Amino acid sequence: MSKKPWEFETKAIRNQSKRTESREHSVPLYLTSSFVFEDAEQARALFADEIPGNIYTRFSNPNNTEFVEKICALEGTEDGIATASGMSAVFTTFAALLKTGDHILVSRSVFGSTHQILTMILPKWGITHTYVDIASPETWEAAILPSTKLCFVETPSNPALDIIDLEWLGKLCKKHNILLAVDNCFATPYLQQPVKFGADLIIHSATKFIDGQGRAIGGVVAGPKSIIKDIRFFARHSGPSLSPFNAWLLSKSLETLAVRMDRHCKSALEIAEWLETHPKVEKVIYPFLPSHPQFELAKKQMKLGGGVVSFIVKGGIEKGRDFLNALEMLSHSANLGDTRTIATHPASTTHSKLTDAERAAVGILPGLVRISVGLEHPEDIKADISQALNA
Numbered sequence: 220m221s222k223k224p225w226e227f228e229t230k231a232i233r234n235q236s237k238r239t240e241s242r243e244h245s246v247p248l249y250l251t252s253s254f255v256f257e258d259a260e261q262a263r264a265l266f267a268d269e270i271p272g273n274i275y276t277r278f279s280n281p282n283n284t285e286f287v288e289k290i291c292a293l294e295g296t297e298d299g300i301a302t303a304s305g306m307s308a309v310f311t312t313f314a315a316l317l318k319t320g321d322h323i324l325v326s327r328s329v330f331g332s333t334h335q336i337l338t339m340i341l342p343k344w345g346i347t348h349t350y351v352d353i354a355s356p357e358t359w360e361a362a363i364l365p366s367t368k369l370c371f372v373e374t375p376s377n378p379a380l381d382i383i384d385l386e387w388l389g390k391l392c393k394k395h396n397i398l399l400a401v402d403n404c405f406a407t408p409y410l411q412q413p414v415k416f417g418a419d420l421i422i423h424s425a426t427k428f429i430d431g432q433g434r435a436i437g438g439v440v441a442g443p444k445s446i447i448k449d450i451r452f453f454a455r456h457s458g459p460s461l462s463p464f465n466a467w468l469l470s471k472s473l474e475t476l477a478v479r480m481d482r483h484c485k486s487a488l489e490i491a492e493w494l495e496t497h498p499k500v501e502k503v504i505y506p507f508l509p510s511h512p513q514f515e516l517a518k519k520q521m522k523l524g525g526g527v528v529s530f531i532v533k534g535g536i537e538k539g540r541d542f543l544n545a546l547e548m549l550s551h552s553a554n555l556g557d558t559r560t561i562a563t564h565p566a567s568t569t570h571s572k573l574t575d576a577e578r579a580a581v582g583i584l585p586g587l588v589r590i591s592v593g594l595e596h597p598e599d600i601k602a603d604i605s606q607a608l609n610a
């Protein structure tokens with residue numbers, strides 16, 4: 220009997236681990252450090268990787284497995300591993316796949332801590348990188364060295380919302396036999412599945428829209444079995460595992476990802492369009508606004524524009540700070556992807572470790588404010604932004 224493959228929403232809900240003898244409807248939380256062996260032969264076979272099964276929660280746990288299997292189903296990858304944070308997913312990927320002398324090609328606009336790993340940590344082991352700009356795609360091929368093993372990009376980027384042409388980049392990486400890793404945190408698999416465009420590895424900070432409720436830190440790397448095998452080996456022995464509790468939370472969160480993203484994106488577009496006409500606003504950046512330089516590309520590779528809107532307040536850093544201080548309902552916080560709308564000033568917080576020149580190069584102007592549009596009624600979000608802009 221041929222069965223119609225499940226759609227995204229159904230996979231996010233119905234991909235569950237097997238029920239126990241209690242026949243629970245919702246998968247329970249497995250708070251256990253280790254698992255018992257039925258006999259000496261089973262213990263031997265499990266350690267020899269001859270049979271699948273749980274040994275110790277640093278290696279695997281039913282909650283982590285369920286979370287990873289859901290992500291793989293949604294991203295269209297064969298395998299994956301869950302990690303304690305988005306940054307441990309990034310670091311584990313680099314550390315597992317690269318060795319001294321290797322080189323990484325990186326889109327210039329990446330998350331602040333990713334930039335710190337590239338510039339302050341990997342050089343200790345002789346792993347180098349080159350930043351390339353999306354505005355000049357012709358420079359990317361020229362920047363590829365014989366030692367380039369990995370290309371790492373963020374699209375849309377945080378917080379400048381640059382869009383990278385994944386189909387073009389997938390082909391370029393294939394041509395040069397380089398692995399392509401995409402930080403898909405801003406889009407989530409609901410808006411964009413980079414594997415369809417030739418990406419090898421997908422990295423998420425699950426802390427953001429995947430959790431979606433501002434409760435848990437977590438991360439995941441997904442990709443082909445052949446590559447995840449090496450990442451799993453590194454993770455199993457170095458221990459960046461996600462706690463079962465957070466894995467359990469994140470699995471439940473995925474069940475509502477599609478409905479939440481639909482609302483985040485609808486409200487974000489409405490707010491972006493409204494801000495674009497606001498007299499106190501100099502510029503609005505949102506991938507699905509026709510004024511975005513990569514609007515056509517964003518439409519091609521993303522289902523919707525995402526939940527983050529960045530804008531520049533007229534009057535520079537002073538007015539930007541006044542705006543944040545005048546907010547009454549919006550949270551002034553460093554997270555994003557929450558039910559609650561959050562305003563952030565990247566230049567003085569998430570990207571403060573960059574130099575002025577580095578920030579300017581990635582479009583983080585002093586007056587740039589990032590709004591992670593939450594699930595409150597959009598009229599209430601607009602009302603607070605409006606009073607804070609006029610304060």
Ligand SMILES: *Cc1c(COP(=O)(O)O)cnc(C)c1O
Nearest residue numbers: 304305306330377404424426437
């Ligand atoms: C937040 C974030 C990260 C880091 O994730 P954590 O879960 O905070 O470790 C990485 N990439 C992007 C794009 C992010 O927004």
